Amino acid sequence: MMNTKILVAGLAVTLLCTACKTRDLKMNEHTKESTADKKIVVYQVFTRLFGNKNTTNKPWGTIEENGVGKFNDFTDKALHEIKDLGVTYIWYTGVPHHALVRDYTAYGISNDDPEVVKGRAGSPYAVKDYYNVNPDLAVNPAERLQEFEALIDRTHKADLKVIIDIVPNHIARKYEGKNNPDGVRDFGADDNTAVEYNRNNNFYYIPNEHFKIPAGVIPLNGEKNPLIDGFFDENPAKWTGNGSRKANPDQNDWYETVKVNYGIRPDGTKDFPELPADFAQKSYQEHSAFWQDKDVPDSWKKFRSIALYWIEKGIDGFRYDMAEMVPYEFWSYMNASIKMKNPNAFLLAEVYNPNEYRNYIQLGKMDYLYDKVETYDKLKDIIRGKSSPDELSKIQEGMSDIEHHMLHFLDNHDEQRLASPEFADSPERGKPLMVVSTTISTSPTMIYFGQEVGEAGNENAGFGTHSRTSIFDYIGVPSHQKWMNGGKFDGGQLSDSEKNLRDFYKRLLNFSIKSTALMGDFREIQSVNRQNNTGYDELLYSYVRWSEKQKLIVIANFSSEKTSQFELKIPSDIISKWNLKDGKYVLADQLYGQNKTYFVVKNGEGNAQVKIKPSESFIYEVE
Structure with a gap:
């Protein structure tokens, strides 16, 4: 989601009603289970943008004007070069079918109302159908799932593992599960919409009120569209994804999404079985056994089915968006189920509250969490002249019991680009940050596509603005396109300094995955x-x-x-x-x-x- 999520993450504490406790636990059973012998390196790629060769970059441009990348752009050559960079996992961001402004009715897909879509290409975190993939990414939208399955196979043949997103906290305002497996009911299909809360409702409702489009929202930058009429049919209105309980949310809310109900009552109390305190020390097998005879809310079952569906497709792990806005008991249930199917599954969660880290690792059975508010923020402050490097030592000491589980990064789809003026100001100044981020702990390292060639995110894409490569628009990524070189993936258009920078990343990452x-x-x-x-x-x-x-x-x-x-x-x-x-x-x-x-x-x-x-x-x- 957008960076505003950090501002609203405090809502999760209210909803989850979990105590802000810090446990002084040393190497526990979960740590032993998930500790790898060698470093893991994750290459995050925004799938829609990776293969786009179009350099027009018109703000609010259409696919025809600005282009879009496809699954097929990840050729054997491209995957080989990513592997050769020193990568072990690829996180294909934005794969599940999400709401967007484009007519795919010929393929049985309904049009999305631009008034509840951010940008033109749409947010990848407003998922519309969890059992299929984004039609924009396919050469033939009718065969989009088969094209993605072929990409999974190509990735595995390149000796790389595959991660995709799951977004359990919220889904698109207009969710339509047209590809549900047999026996799977759609989100909200069985909800009692006359009440604000019911344990087995998938959503929270605002009875007797219609949803109203937020004031100030200008869809498609004012462009005419037959669906733009100041009205979106949602009656009764649902709570918005970031927890807003208003039928008329603010334009800064996650108004394109609705919040999923996990059995947290509106007063924040829990309406499901809680884990015994000693389960912080238990294995995923014991967590799985605990839930076997328990009655759990319907949303828990729906998301477990989604995860196991993709595990069966060959997915090797998941990145969970805004995991801290969902109770850690659900994660115990979900992650234990995944691990029973694939003990080596890679489970990464976006969590920003340090007081909750140990709950989500030890009780929620997460393998890794974002090390955003500690190491990332400190490195950014150092290079911006706001802090001393001495404080890095205190961070490492404070997380010594969980350091392996805290994934390190300097660049991702939510953050300002490392090479941007708003961060390090140049790729060269980012180098010492990258060395420290990669080598200071046993945790996995993640880089974002284009980081290795100095992408600065200078484009004004439309809904998305400069310093962050837009996740809402059809746009090209200039430095990455120079490396892509028209699909040759040989760096043929890079300058000498850009080639040297990529060589630096290649040396560092390959050293890291081999170093004991x-x-x-x-x-x-x-x-x-x-x-x-x-x-x-x-x-x-x-x-x-x-x-x-x-x-x-x-x-x-x-x-x-x-x-x-x-x-x-x-x-x-x-x-x-x-x-x-x-x-x-x-x-x-x-x-x-x-x-x-x-x-x-x-x-x-x-x-x-x-x-x-x-x-x-x-x-x-x-x-």
């Missing part, structure tokens, strides 16, 4: 180097990572102007853990293999002479 140290221990050495260390600038950050087979020292220079020269210190307790005797060792940089320095251990303490340029980073391995 990055799945091992962490210790900051920032504090010891900030004390009485001449030349150690305040915009430097350093730490060590190690395993039995590998010992790494990571140094990043967040300054874009200053070269620093200093004597790096490694404390005696780390030297002891590494079993290093007094002597001289080589430090070899693993990013480019050209920079080497010497590491001297004397009287059980380590020192190395380091010179680091602006926006430069080193990943030194002790040889």
Whole structure:
């Protein structure tokens, strides 16, 4: 969803009525189950935009004017190049059929009212039919599901795994499940619409009131359309996706969606069985067994059916939109069911409330959550001159029990592009951020397509504005298109600096997925180097990572102007853990293999002479 979700996420706390507790739990059973031997790297791609070769980029442009990418644009060559970048999973964003402004009635699809669609291409988080895919993405819309199934097969043949979205908190205002499997009833088909709440209703209602289009909404930027008449037929009105209980929501609400009812009463209390407190330590098998004889709300069953349908299609995992607005008991039920079908399923949740992280990991059985409000926000503040790198150490310490579960990213469809003036201001300044984001923990790393070639999101797409690549419009992605090179996927139109940037990402990501140290221990050495260390600038950050087979020292220079020269210190307790005797060792940089320095251990303490340029980073391995 849009970034306004962070502003309304507090509503989830009211609805879920979960206590804001922090548990000091060390490696629990769930952590043991989901810990990988090697780093995971997720490549998020906005499916509609990836293969689009059209460079017109007219604001509010149609498909005919601005073009659109297709499933078939993910050729064997494209997938090979993504794999070669150092990627292990692809998250195909925007695949489920969502509401959009285009006539597909010839294929049995009803038209969507532009007054409850954001943009022209529509929000991927206003899903209209969970059992089929976006017709825009198919060469032949009648065979859109088969074309996506073929893409799943091609992706697997490229030795990549597939993630798609599930959006349990809300669905499109006009949901039509025209492809439901046998026995599956549509959302709301059996609801008692005369009451605000019923445990088995799929929606919340505002009895005796019609839905009213928000004031200030100008669909299609004022373009004429036969469906634009100031009216949308919804009687009684439903609660809006972000929890607004008004029949006439605000234009800043998620007015294109309706909220799904999971058995949370309007006063916030829970109308379903709750998990025993000790279930934070239980396996997914035990969670699955717990729910076998329990009566659960109808919406729980509907979304479990959706997830298992896609698991049967070969999907390897899901990214759950706004998961914290849905109770973690449902996630226990849902995720345990998925894991019983595929124990290796990758389950990633968008959660922004740090007080709820452990509930959703340990009780909700999530594999990974967004590390947005901690590591991402801190790195952004550092590069924007609003914070010191020293605080990264406090974040790592505070999440030491769950760090593996906190997925790291610097770019995604909701956030400002890393290379944009509103963030790092240039791809070069983003490099040290990327090194730290990738190597500071055992968590998965995620990049967003185009990030690796410096896409800055400068386009005014229409509903979507600059600094974020629009998810609501038909638009081209200029830097990515240069790499795509008319479908050759060889970087043939990239500048030398863009080629060098992609080479940096390729080196970093491939190193990360092979490194044993990055799945091992962490210790900051920032504090010891900030004390009485001449030349150690305040915009430097350093730490060590190690395993039995590998010992790494990571140094990043967040300054874009200053070269620093200093004597790096490694404390005696780390030297002891590494079993290093007094002597001289080589430090070899693993990013480019050209920079080497010497590491001297004397009287059980380590020192190395380091010179680091602006926006430069080193990943030194002790040889």
